[in-house]
Amino acid sequence: MSCTKSAPDKQWIGAVAELESIERSLRELVPADLYAALWVDPSPKTLGRVFDHLRTLQHSLIDYVPRAVAQQPPLGPQVRHRWHQGTLLFTDLAGFTPLFAASAAAGRAGAETLLALVNDYFAQMVELVSKAGGNLLEFTGDAMLVQFCHEAYQSEGDHGEVLQAIYAGLRMQRAMAHFAAIDTSQGSLSLRMRLGIHPGQFVAADIGTPLRRAHVLLGQSVLIAKQTEGAGAVGRVCLSQAGRDRLQRVDHALGLEPNLGGSWLVVDDLSTEALGEYDLTLSRRRTASSLLFDRSVPGLIDEIQTSLATIEPLASYLPRPVLQLLVNTAAARRIPPAFPTAAVAFVNLIGLPEAVDGAYPDETDGIVACFSHAFALINGAVERRRGILQKVTYHSVGSEILIHFGVLAPDPEAPLRAAETLRAIRALVAQLPPPRHRGQPLVMTCRMGLTYGPVFAAELGEPRGRREFNVLGDTVNTAARLMSRASQHQILLDVATWQALQAASDHRCNFVGELSLKGKATPQPVYSLED
Known part of the structure; x- marks a missing residue:
């Protein structure tokens, strides 16, 4: 039986033409085998499979974001x-x-x-x-x-x-x-x-x-x-x-x-x-599932376009490699846990998060915009070097940004790329145009910690409810402790990261000393990464 179409029928040609407008979105949000099947056979059956996948993915993404984001x-x-x-x-x-x-x-x-x-x-x-x-x-x-x-x-x-x-x-x-x-x-x-x-x-x-x-x-x-x-x-x-x-x-x-x-x-x-057992119960996070009434090719494509309009903004809250993992495991609704060896970094941005308090009303927009620019540029620096900016979280001073390399795929060069990324982030923060705070330029600084070792990587939370992909373990905690001990614009490393850099790169490091870190029974050798 030949698989060559000598004269494609009009319905196939029309379906392909309709799909061209959403093809780029489908690349990111549909597994590769289903994407290929759709272009080979854009029939109602295949389009229905795409719609079912997107509906499942939408439920997963709703569970991955805060309620305010899911609702609006x-x-x-x-x-x-x-x-x-x-x-x-x-x-x-x-x-x-x-x-x-x-x-x-x-x-x-x-x-x-x-x-x-x-x-x-x-x-x-x-x-x-x-x-x-x-x-x-x-x-x-x-x-x-x-x-x-x-x-x-x-x-x-x-x-x-x-x-x-x-x-x-x-x-x-x-x-x-x-x-x-x-x-x-x-x-x-x-x-x-x-x-x-x-x-x-x-x-x-x-x-x-x-x-x-x-x-x-x-x-x-x-x-x-x-x-x-x-x-x-x-x-x-x-x-x-x-x-x-x-x-x-x-x-x-x-x-x-x-x-x-x-x-x-x-x-x-x-x-x-x-x-008591409770005070009040909020409605469940889930939105009503879409029902397919029109299973013609145009009807299915319209439903897919509607799903994509909802999914794409939600998907932007996940790192792209994590999003791809979620896309590929959507049918199972589960990402398998693992113990990879990874380079883990925390970046502490100081100055911006606190500045909204006490700012003049017309300055808040500029402070938030500057924080947004910092996040975008830092994420760009991380992704360029094949790392993952996991999330922005919170510290007793400023905001923390969790970054890791080598979690989703083994990578012996993870410490090198992480060190290069942190040096780039340090330069980016120093060059950010400062917003105004009470009429004066706002002083912004950063400090960082970098470690290399085993982590626990898993989809954490409720199996069918609010959850996130994240990394845990002593390697993560130590990176946070090093960040807290760093001075302004300083990058502190643990001994495992220092050894990896010494063996395979020209990164210059200085021995800081043996520091007492929370959670460690004995003082730990610590190094600083220089420019």
Whole structure:
């Protein structure tokens, strides 16, 4: 049987002509074999397969982005931002590193076991957050950032969202009893959690380009919320001073104990009945599935075009290699976990995120635009060198950007390309035109940490709900610790990265000394990457 079309029928020619207008979008959002099948046979059957794939991918992307983005994706290239009033809840997990070590020794089976455990933790926490009316903005490694909107409470001057956040935090801490004794090959281990709460104003912004965007929070309130979590105690709910002040304006029966840095620890002496199981339940994130009524070629192509108009803005919030992985695994709705060896970097941008507070009204646009430009240029530098800018996250000072090389494919040159990228980022930040803050040029700086070693890479969160692809482990944590110890415009390296650079490149490094890093039993040799 010949597969050559000596005289293509009119329907085939017409279908190909219609598909040409969306062909470029299909390249990115359809698996290669399905893309090829569509061009060989653009029949209703094949078009239906494409539509089904896009519908599944749309559900996955909705689960990958914050609720505000899923409900109202950006429609154009413009950067958008808005002031919000509400309460932020940060969590941080303690005890993951020993679990990582115990699981990594078992290879793929260990990766599956660790993923099941971590996702059990996230699923329980997300359910408790949702029942309290919270909006999970993102997973930050093994941590979470949750927003409780002031607008959700109707009474003028009501600060009930602070109380709801505290109740949610207490329920979350009680649920951690489920992870107090985990059987592993290295004995019984446990997961514990710190949790900080702070109310205030902040800017939510969608920054970047139509190719790659990020949803970020800016303002002092975000930093104070992160600082409150850091000052907290494992197993307790920590409240900022501002949170305590607002709590006094609502009826409650909570006890508070003074804590470090002017924060307060909530006394959990409530009965199960008094605490309850939930406060309010928000509607599910999912949008209604599209139904196909017209299965003709023109009808199917119209439906595919409609799906693409929704999917493309959502897809821009994922790094392109992660998006491609999600496209190729859409049918299974699952990305397999792994323990790759990777170069991991954190970039701390200081100056811009804090500047929205106190800025003149006409200066906020310029500050957000500058942050957007910085993100776009940094992402471009990372992608050019085949790295992945995973996300913008939060630090006690400024914003952090997590970058990694070699996670999705083995790459012995990952440390070299990471070092080259960080040097390029340092130059980019130094050359950014500063926006105005209270009439004066804003001072912007950065500091960075770079490590090389094993990580846990997986799709974390609820298996059929809010989730993200991310990397965890001691290598990631050490990069963050090095970043925190770096001075202005300095890049600090661990010994494994230094050894890789010395063996295969002309990157110049200086020995800084042996530094004490959080989570390390002994001081660690640290090096700086020079220009």
